[in-house]
Amino acid sequence: MKYNLVGVNGNAFAVMGYVGNAMKKEGKSQEDVKKYYDDAQSGDYNNLLAVSSDMVDKLNASALED
Numbered sequence: 001m002k003y004n005l006v007g008v009n010g011n012a013f014a015v016m017g018y019v020g021n022a023m024k025k026e027g028k029s030q031e032d033v034k035k036y037y038d039d040a041q042s043g044d045y046n047n048l049l050a051v052s053s054d055m056v057d058k059l060n061a062s063a064l065e066d
Helices: 012-025 030-040 045-065
Strands: none
Touching: 012 030, 012 045, 030 045
């Protein structure tokens, strides 16, 4: 597993920063990163964690395919 939210500061901005940086490292477009930020901020903290966890899972899956 290349990316993991365990150990990331629980602050919402730290979580979004970690995931956003991981997306950029994996070559995701600015549009994709913006969509992630918008989705992550569209609800409460639990939504942010769910959206972030889902994105980390997708990034890990695509990293395995490479």
